[in-house]
Amino acid sequence: xxKFLDPLSSMQFxxxxxxxxxxxxxxxxxxxxxxxxxxxxxxxxxxxxxxWFSEPRRLPFLLKVWFVGLCSVMVIxxxxxxxxxxTKILKIMRNKQxxxxxxxxxxxxxxxxxxxxxxxxxxxxxxxxxxxxxxxQSFTLPEGCxxxxxxxxxxxxxKLLYQRPKERTPGAFHPEANFCEVxxxxxxxxxxxxxxxxxxxxxxxxxxxTLKRFTPPKGRGTRDQGFLKPGVRLTxxxxxxxxxxxxxxxxxxAGIGVHMVMTxxxxxxxxxxxxxxxxxxxx
Amino acid sequence: MVALKGRVFLSSHSASIKLPSGRNEVRxxxxxxxxMFDPLLTGYATVFILYAVTFFxxxxxxxxxxxxxxxxxxxxxxxxxxxxxxESGQPPVFEMFGGMLFVMFILCLLGIFCCRAEEGRLNIxxxxxxxxxxxxGITLFFPTDLLPHRYHHTYPWVVLFHGFRCLALSLALFSxxxxxxxxxxxxxxRVNNPxxxxxxxxxxxxxxxxxxxxxxxxIWCQNGWGDFWHWSPAFFQSTLIILFFMAAFHxxxxxxxxxxxxxxxxxxxxxxxxxxxxxxxxx
Numbered sequence: 001x002x003k004f005l006d007p008l009s010s011m012q013f014x015x016x017x018x019x020x021x022x023x024x025x026x027x028x029x030x031x032x033x034x035x036x037x038x039x040x041x042x043x044x045x046x047x048x049x050x051x052w053f054s055e056p057r058r059l060p061f062l063l064k065v066w067f068v069g070l071c072s073v074m075v076i077x078x079x080x081x082x083x084x085x086x087t088k089i090l091k092i093m094r095n096k097q098x099x100x101x102x103x104x105x106x107x108x109x110x111x112x113x114x115x116x117x118x119x120x121x122x123x124x125x126x127x128x129x130x131x132x133x134x135x136x137q138s139f140t141l142p143e144g145c146x147x148x149x150x151x152x153x154x155x156x157x158x159k160l161l162y163q164r165p166k167e168r169t170p171g172a173f174h175p176e177a178n179f180c181e182v183x184x185x186x187x188x189x190x191x192x193x194x195x196x197x198x199x200x201x202x203x204x205x206x207x208x209x210t211l212k213r214f215t216p217p218k219g220r221g222t223r224d225q226g227f228l229k230p231g232v233r234l235t236x237x238x239x240x241x242x243x244x245x246x247x248x249x250x251x252x253x254a255g256i257g258v259h260m261v262m263t264x265x266x267x268x269x270x271x272x273x274x275x276x277x278x279x280x281x282x283x
Numbered sequence: 284m285v286a287l288k289g290r291v292f293l294s295s296h297s298a299s300i301k302l303p304s305g306r307n308e309v310r311x312x313x314x315x316x317x318x319m320f321d322p323l324l325t326g327y328a329t330v331f332i333l334y335a336v337t338f339f340x341x342x343x344x345x346x347x348x349x350x351x352x353x354x355x356x357x358x359x360x361x362x363x364x365x366x367x368x369x370e371s372g373q374p375p376v377f378e379m380f381g382g383m384l385f386v387m388f389i390l391c392l393l394g395i396f397c398c399r400a401e402e403g404r405l406n407i408x409x410x411x412x413x414x415x416x417x418x419x420g421i422t423l424f425f426p427t428d429l430l431p432h433r434y435h436h437t438y439p440w441v442v443l444f445h446g447f448r449c450l451a452l453s454l455a456l457f458s459x460x461x462x463x464x465x466x467x468x469x470x471x472x473r474v475n476n477p478x479x480x481x482x483x484x485x486x487x488x489x490x491x492x493x494x495x496x497x498x499x500x501x502i503w504c505q506n507g508w509g510d511f512w513h514w515s516p517a518f519f520q521s522t523l524i525i526l527f528f529m530a531a532f533h534x535x536x537x538x539x540x541x542x543x544x545x546x547x548x549x550x551x552x553x554x555x556x557x558x559x560x561x562x563x564x565x566x
Contacts, residue, residue: 011535018530025519025526032516044514118512127510170431199438199506210509235509245511249501253494260487265480 009083017077024070037063046129049122074115081112100262107255110248117245125206125238132215134231144187147209147236151181154214154230161216161230175199180232182209196234206242210235323380323427326363330384331419333359334391338412342404349408350395357391364388371429373436376445379425379564385446387415389453397457399481405467407478410460421557425564440503447496452560454489455553458482462546473539479546486549490528497521520559527552 007013031037040063044052052059052067088105092098131139131147138148154161155177160168175198184192184204194202194209201210215231333356340349363384367375375381394411401407435441461482468476500521501511512518531548534541 011533014533015530015535018526018533022523022526022530025523028519029516029523032514032519041514045510121510121512129509165433170433173434175434199435199503201506201509208505208509210507212508237509239510242505242511245501246505249494249498253491253498256487256494257491260484260491264484 005083005087008080009087011084013080014077014084017073017080020073021070021077024066024073028066028070031063031066036060046127048125048127071119074119078112078115081108085109085112100259103255103259103262107252107259110252110255114245114248114252117241117248120241121239121245124240127235127237127239129235130212131234131236132231133234134218135229138185139234139236141207141236141238145207146185147207147234148183148185149180149232150183150193152214152229152232153180154178158216158230161214178214180211184209196232206240207236207238210237321427322366323363323429326359326366327380327419327422327427330356330359330363330387331416334387334412334415334419338409338416341406341409341412344404353391353395353412357388357395360384360388360391367429372432373430374442374446376442376449377436378428378430379560380422380427381430382445382449382560383418383422383425385449386453386456387418389450390415390418390456393453393457393485399477405464407460407464410463411457414456414460418557421561435507438503440499440506443499444496444503447492447499448556448560451489451493451496452553452556454485454492455556458485458489459550459553461485462549466543466546466550470539473542476542479542482546482549486528486531486552489552490525490532493524493528497525517563524552524556524559527555 032041037060040060043059044063044067053064085105085108088101088108092101092105126142128139128141133139133147133149135149135152138146140146156173160173165173179195179197181193181195182202183190184207192202192204194204196202196209196211198211201208203209212233212235215233217228217230333352337349337352337356340352364375364381367381367384371381375385390411394408394415398406398408398411430436459482461478465473465476465478465482468478473479504513505511527548531545531552534545534548
């Protein structure tokens, strides 16, 4: 059993996996920067994992290989983490430098959970990007829910709607004055109503409505009031593991901070000094 | 004679007057005797000279003079940052020029107050001044223009994200100064070396601040895009930096060979952070 456990929980193995991950992400950067695969990454951002693989040509084959490879390396890192943590637990039980080792163990467990949370966010819930809506238009969600835009308030110059954010005159756009009002319905009954601003999404029971941008009015040829006002482009998402990640991430940072304070040393330890002297004597 | 009322924007290339209507803009080219004085460029030149003289005096072993000059450099550096903050209305952490000056300011603070007293010409402080001169050299290739006011540049999570990143870079560079100094030690002195321990402490502190930046980043991403992860080069680059930090702390072995390898990775980490910042600044 020890022969089997030792290599899997070893730091050499961890270093190898980290090196593999570095190479993988470096490759990912090259892929994401290339024109050929950028669109593929946009698809990955727009939908969750099941959708990437359900349609044959939705995602380039190389991106599928890259993602599967990334998941495989992460699984191996997870196995290493579990075995390494197990051996740490054994050492803590033997009470060797228990306090700092215990904190280290917590950091590793929390890191594992944060990584799992990230993976879970690719699989669970839903995500609809670039949902274009105008006044009184709705978007249907799973579980009988729907989002309806009740009103859109755009107080600034309409010319801004035709400009890219970087082209706008500084200070011309006022984010606090421009927003849209949405109503969330469940089985046809309104359950929540709220405003969506830039960087201030509307959230109800895990369903998040995020304002991405305003779109220009449709045109003058129509009598419909909704088409004379600007539209909105929204992202509607539900991520059941969001809270887990948002709570555990600071716990992990705090854990590393505590470990740093506990092990902050500037002078050589007595034990190490004696070891060095012993080594010198042996020589 | 026409009296104009409005906000004046100064840059190294031109001066512009923006009228209260927000539409009219008068641009005055900076030529001849019209505008000879650019406060930012003058401040930059002053700080360059002060840091260069500080390095020289530190290298020559004139401790008192070096300390005095470094405090003067810190004061000028700080006043440029305050000037940018007042003039642009946003913290100097976004663009390359302001961001680098902020990194230098923190690095100088660390160099003055957190360095252990050492004999010899190429001590830790001297390496810190070399690093600052290196950063000033990089900054030369970027415009000194102030960024126009963008609404998200005052959003707390965006400010924290960029601010923590600059802080992490400063700490990683300070740690690298320790590791460079450690690598210049004779082999027999590298065992259980306090320089190595201090370098490790600051590298860990850098990792903590970098993770704080990442946490701010995921909140920004969640509120702005509806998800805390994005398949994009920026996210992959951040992950690559985290992996470098992890590699530096997970290398196996407690012997001089492992410490040497650890020190190499620790020196490479701020270089990677800097490369990513420069590439982003260029794009």
